[in-house]
Amino acid sequence: MLSFENDYICGAHERILQRLMETNREPLTGYGNDPYCESAREKIRAALNCPEADIYFLSGGTQTNATVIDALLDKYEGVVAADTGHISTHEAGAIEATGHKVLTLPQHEGRIAAGELKSLLESFYQDENHEHMVFPGMVYLSHPTEYGTLYTHAELEEISAICRAHDIPLYLDGARLGYALMSYHTDITLPDIARLCDAFYIGGTKVGALCGEAVVFTGHCTPKHFLTIVKQHGALLAKGWLPGVQFDTLFTDGLYFQISRHAIDMAELLKKGLHEKGYTFYLESPTNQQFLLLRDEEVERLKKQVAFSFWEKPDAEHTVVRFATSWSTTKEDIAQLMQIL
Amino acid sequence: MLSFENDYICGAHERILQRLMETNREPLTGYGNDPYCESAREKIRAALNCPEADIYFLSGGTQTNATVIDALLDKYEGVVAADTGHISTHEAGAIEATGHKVLTLPQHEGRIAAGELKSLLESFYQDENHEHMVFPGMVYLSHPTEYGTLYTHAELEEISAICRAHDIPLYLDGARLGYALMSYHTDITLPDIARLCDAFYIGGTKVGALCGEAVVFTGHCTPKHFLTIVKQHGALLAKGWLPGVQFDTLFTDGLYFQISRHAIDMAELLKKGLHEKGYTFYLESPTNQQFLLLRDEEVERLKKQVAFSFWEKPDAEHTVVRFATSWSTTKEDIAQLMQIL
Amino acid sequence: MLSFENDYICGAHERILQRLMETNREPLTGYGNDPYCESAREKIRAALNCPEADIYFLSGGTQTNATVIDALLDKYEGVVAADTGHISTHEAGAIEATGHKVLTLPQHEGRIAAGELKSLLESFYQDENHEHMVFPGMVYLSHPTEYGTLYTHAELEEISAICRAHDIPLYLDGARLGYALMSYHTDITLPDIARLCDAFYIGGTKVGALCGEAVVFTGHCTPKHFLTIVKQHGALLAKGWLPGVQFDTLFTDGLYFQISRHAIDMAELLKKGLHEKGYTFYLESPTNQQFLLLRDEEVERLKKQVAFSFWEKPDAEHTVVRFATSWSTTKEDIAQLMQIL
Amino acid sequence: MLSFENDYICGAHERILQRLMETNREPLTGYGNDPYCESAREKIRAALNCPEADIYFLSGGTQTNATVIDALLDKYEGVVAADTGHISTHEAGAIEATGHKVLTLPQHEGRIAAGELKSLLESFYQDENHEHMVFPGMVYLSHPTEYGTLYTHAELEEISAICRAHDIPLYLDGARLGYALMSYHTDITLPDIARLCDAFYIGGTKVGALCGEAVVFTGHCTPKHFLTIVKQHGALLAKGWLPGVQFDTLFTDGLYFQISRHAIDMAELLKKGLHEKGYTFYLESPTNQQFLLLRDEEVERLKKQVAFSFWEKPDAEHTVVRFATSWSTTKEDIAQLMQIL
Numbered sequence A, B, C, D: 001m002l003s004f005e006n007d008y009i010c011g012a013h014e015r016i017l018q019r020l021m022e023t024n025r026e027p028l029t030g031y032g033n034d035p036y037c038e039s040a041r042e043k044i045r046a047a048l049n050c051p052e053a054d055i056y057f058l059s060g061g062t063q064t065n066a067t068v069i070d071a072l073l074d075k076y077e078g079v080v081a082a083d084t085g086h087i088s089t090h091e092a093g094a095i096e097a098t099g100h101k102v103l104t105l106p107q108h109e110g111r112i113a114a115g116e117l118k119s120l121l122e123s124f125y126q127d128e129n130h131e132h133m134v135f136p137g138m139v140y141l142s143h144p145t146e147y148g149t150l151y152t153h154a155e156l157e158e159i160s161a162i163c164r165a166h167d168i169p170l171y172l173d174g175a176r177l178g179y180a181l182m183s184y185h186t187d188i189t190l191p192d193i194a195r196l197c198d199a200f201y202i203g204g205t206k207v208g209a210l211c212g213e214a215v216v217f218t219g220h221c222t223p224k225h226f227l228t229i230v231k232q233h234g235a236l237l238a239k240g241w242l243p244g245v246q247f248d249t250l251f252t253d254g255l256y257f258q259i260s261r262h263a264i265d266m267a268e269l270l271k272k273g274l275h276e277k278g279y280t281f282y283l284e285s286p287t288n289q290q291f292l293l294l295r296d297e298e299v300e301r302l303k304k305q306v307a308f309s310f311w312e313k314p315d316a317e318h319t320v321v322r323f324a325t326s327w328s329t330t331k332e333d334i335a336q337l338m339q340i341l
Helices: A014-023 A035-048 A061-072 A114-126 A153-165 A177-181 A190-196 A226-232 A241-250 A255-276 A296-302 A331-340 B014-023 B035-048 B061-072 B114-126 B153-165 B177-181 B190-196 B226-232 B241-250 B255-276 B296-302 B331-340 C014-023 C035-048 C061-072 C114-126 C153-165 C177-181 C190-196 C226-232 C241-250 C255-276 C296-302 C331-340 D014-022 D035-048 D061-072 D114-126 D153-165 D177-181 D190-196 D226-232 D241-250 D255-276 D296-302 D331-340
Strands: A054-058 A077-082 A102-105 A135-142 A170-174 A199-203 A213-217 A281-284 A289-295 A309-312 A318-324 B054-058 B077-082 B102-105 B135-142 B170-174 B199-203 B213-217 B280-284 B289-295 B309-312 B318-324 C054-058 C077-082 C102-105 C135-142 C170-174 C199-203 C213-217 C281-284 C289-295 C309-312 C318-324 D054-058 D077-082 D102-105 D135-142 D170-174 D199-203 D213-217 D281-284 D289-295 D309-312 D318-324
Touching: A014 A241, A014 C014, A035 A054, A035 A190, A035 A213, A035 A241, A054 A061, A054 A226, A054 A241, A061 A135, A061 A170, A061 A199, A061 A213, A061 A226, A077 A114, A102 A114, A114 A135, A114 A153, A135 A153, A153 A170, A153 A190, A170 A177, A170 A190, A177 A190, A177 A199, A177 A255, A213 A241, A241 A255, A255 A289, A255 A331, A289 A296, A296 A318, B014 B241, B014 D014, B035 B054, B035 B190, B035 B213, B035 B241, B054 B061, B054 B226, B054 B241, B061 B135, B061 B170, B061 B199, B061 B213, B061 B226, B077 B114, B102 B114, B114 B135, B114 B153, B135 B153, B153 B170, B153 B190, B170 B177, B170 B190, B177 B190, B177 B199, B177 B255, B213 B241, B241 B255, B255 B289, B255 B331, B289 B296, B296 B318, C014 C241, C035 C054, C035 C190, C035 C213, C035 C241, C054 C061, C054 C226, C054 C241, C061 C135, C061 C170, C061 C199, C061 C213, C061 C226, C102 C114, C114 C135, C114 C153, C135 C153, C153 C170, C153 C190, C170 C177, C170 C190, C177 C190, C177 C199, C177 C255, C213 C241, C241 C255, C255 C289, C255 C331, C289 C296, C296 C318, D014 D241, D035 D054, D035 D190, D035 D213, D035 D241, D054 D061, D054 D226, D054 D241, D061 D135, D061 D170, D061 D199, D061 D213, D061 D226, D102 D114, D114 D135, D114 D153, D135 D153, D153 D170, D153 D190, D170 D177, D170 D190, D177 D190, D177 D199, D177 D255, D213 D241, D241 D255, D255 D289, D255 D331, D289 D296, D296 D318
Parallel strands: A077 A102, A077 A135, A135 A170, A170 A199, B077 B102, B077 B135, B135 B170, B170 B199, C077 C102, C077 C135, C135 C170, C170 C199, D077 D102, D077 D135, D135 D170, D170 D199
Antiparallel strands: A054 A213, A199 A213, A281 A289, A289 A318, A309 A318, B054 B213, B199 B213, B280 B289, B289 B318, B309 B318, C054 C213, C199 C213, C281 C289, C289 C318, C309 C318, D054 D213, D199 D213, D281 D289, D289 D318, D309 D318
């Protein structure tokens, strides 16, 4: 069935499968110590313009968030995030399971506001009882956010400056980072992210890989013995080259950026079509996720012909749904959807 | 110095110290298996009108909350609480340290609203993604709340009914329970609490004991091997009779209720005096904690002569402060405070 | 370089890669709800002769152990394992990170002894202080063990009976299960394991898959909301069909058993060759891992031409090393090794 | 009934109760910020000959061990202890509940051997797989041990030197420290302990206090924001002066040492009597705990007249039992016991 359910409905870009085939019978050592991981690291460092970056490959987003956040926080610290942040809502308490609180800020179309972050940090230290409270020990952003929205360069600069003024790391969840970087409406580059964040990950699972996320520490805060921490979190792949070969391929000849741009092109085509058909957007994003407000009958009718995601029920007669494009979406998929709509 | 800083500024009611003296050289077995603990349990069961109650003695509030909540929740569950609940704010992440999320509801003068609780529970199960989220596994109330406010009998009934409809335990933090029960403005009795809650604690530390909280499971949900869980939380007192003798004394001849009523009488005297002097209440509660809105100069002047608590800074010129009475407050204290004001 | 370093030096059996290619562009729903996972589950249930089995796919061994053990244990319980068990030594404290103790028994070539298990369980409950101790809440076996050794059917029966008498689950780590089942020297079948254990996993990573382990609960003890627990452990794959397609292929036409048998055949060839060359075995196992005692000079010489694993240093002049065969080992590899030796 | 069950069968030394009476109505600020805590800290620092020591008061032993160990360890580290150490056996998994493994060494009458510790640390770093293992991050000793035995000054020096060579803290559990310091057979003083250990606690609960343990960091490794960590562990007493007044009293005019010596004198009297009566010692210790090997009939007969502790069952006809003296044991108690025996 035609599907816009999410950006991980298909396997991997064919060039990746091809490389996995080619390298399949080469005996390789485990745990990320193979030459493909090393080559992928070098290519990513170049793309980041950050030669000192420490890079590790994990297999999924929740796992990556929980492992990195636990590794960066001290025992008495929590992580500041938007109340709609993935770690706040849809990770089944994975952060709390490692012993740390998620300290929430109000979301603004999925983003946190620099001013509100500043306030939270300042008022924490002004509070005479703060030693009885969870210390804000780092900041979590998702970019794109869970609503497909983006921070501007100015916003990211400001948030980064606040974190540095308070000497706490800024961590960016880049599960869909390619779609942010290739948006028609962004002024943030990958080197900007490496410069302004202390840790982040470049998502593979949602951007053309079978599985895998590339965790980057930009050189200031790599946790001591991070490999052991990764192992302790059950996140150390025996066949470390599985993400290694994939990221090596994604960062060869700009594949990561090309396929991300393709998804954006498809999203723009989708938005255009939806506007022409007069659909009501709940939130029209500059990336690959679009949120529509549909009448419940329409939802029932559509879901027989196309897969999409339930988002929320704002009232008794309407539903917010999400349509996502991805590296695997084709022009034909969009055309077919337009016929159905 | 004269102090209204909180309700735990003095040692213990003298009758308690007397009993500790009298029993001091009796060899007793440890961990709560002594006759004083057993006698205290019997007296508490009678006061609760709940002969099947299981009762344990722990030493402090945060410890009790963390131990009981961890014991009652399954691994995939969190606890629902007001965003101003003690566990949400002032326990340094003790709940999260046991692996569980605190799921917050908006506070209304410290209370949660039954309707909002119902909504949260219902919408959780309606959400198609709820298996990726933290399950609401129990409800936490504080009574009195952190603002000294009280639930009504009708509110508690309604919250209890919602919990039972969803088959999750209702837990009440009674750190200051005596002051709730003896308020001039309450319709809730101790047997009501035993009937409507599944677990709660009767606070000793803030109501006349040196230390100690009596945890009550009303017979439906005592966690298996709770003693071992208490030990694992570092909360099992070797000299278990230390809280045992204290609670035995507090529940002999109604001492717990008398000294609680005394604190309430002192609070009413305090409120009357403050009104007469024209002070602005930030929140005037029916229990022993009163919150005033003072100009910062006034705060500076007062704190040289009397101890009270900083609460929050609503704007650049004012501060909210708390004055608390307790079992140890005297009429002379109130009179002296009135002279200072 | 020629490698006998471990059994995860190569990618995946080509039939698996072929299936991943074929299904690559089929839009599939996530988190294990796709038809390939369902088909794999059905085929595994048939192979187990256990139609009521609940089956989940995770991505790696340590992750699987930590998730399953945490899910099966109550808060006051620990897991009993051999002191050389993988969870006791080489998982970086992943079990303890979930809050549970590993209670160790002496190993006998990697195995626990039924009699010693019985003793541990009985003496625990006889100990008057046991409420202050960690309760033995389940038993962990690895089969093959970390030394490549195997339990006999009689031993597994006996251990299973002891667990059932004490009403605690028996969990078997089958990271290399194929190599146990296809050993020339075993009397245990896959249906035996399903009948005698309460939970176990069928290893994919070390037996021909790119990644993936199939967790089986045989119907008596599937933890409530296990999917949420998997997510909380960061172990829920977005592209759930990645292990699904792999296990579906492995359990089609007996591929899992064929490639396991091939590894065993290669191991027997290896053992024969080593004996002929007069090498000293530290431990000669009936499965795919063989442990040799070598002089240090010999180790230095060999490691220039062939990869193998360091195991331990028994004295100043010798080293124990491990040679492992796998589904990917060829006769040519063995022949080449023999030339080097 | 006459009791030698343990060293916490009675309340507190009367001078302590007296001081609690005298200070009972003084309004004091909470959480250890009162003048009695400060005075107690000064007196302890003087007794330690360690003016830079950081001192905190907690309420019980398991709580103290779990809080200090969790605070001192990094996430990837565990604590090395004797396999009979209190944290290894009788704390219900409190250490593991904080996420850390207890790495055990064989016990020698309750002690660890310096040579075996050195070996463990060295072989850990020599192991090529050590990044997959729990790092030994600190060393735990109990002194006296769980068998009442003592380290010599030379042994403690050696263990301390090993820890310092590996840059890991040495922590000493002094639940019964007074009885070690006042033994007739020791060459270790309190300043020695402050000099050779990095952290330790001076036990109050078992040495004359109602409750309370004084945690000492000797200035090299006090964990950042330890107060918040204490709170997070549920171990921060609201009435911080409760242990403060007690330790202030214990360290005034050498009371702690006098009452400890008294317990030792009583133990020596007990040992003498037991020898005269021809009893078989399972372990005769230089401190206040004595272990006898009794026939089961003798156990049955005795326990009707005197309380003591079950220790273990070495065979079907005998039981090892413990008799403990304490600050509260009198000559009359010993005489009465001798009559019963």
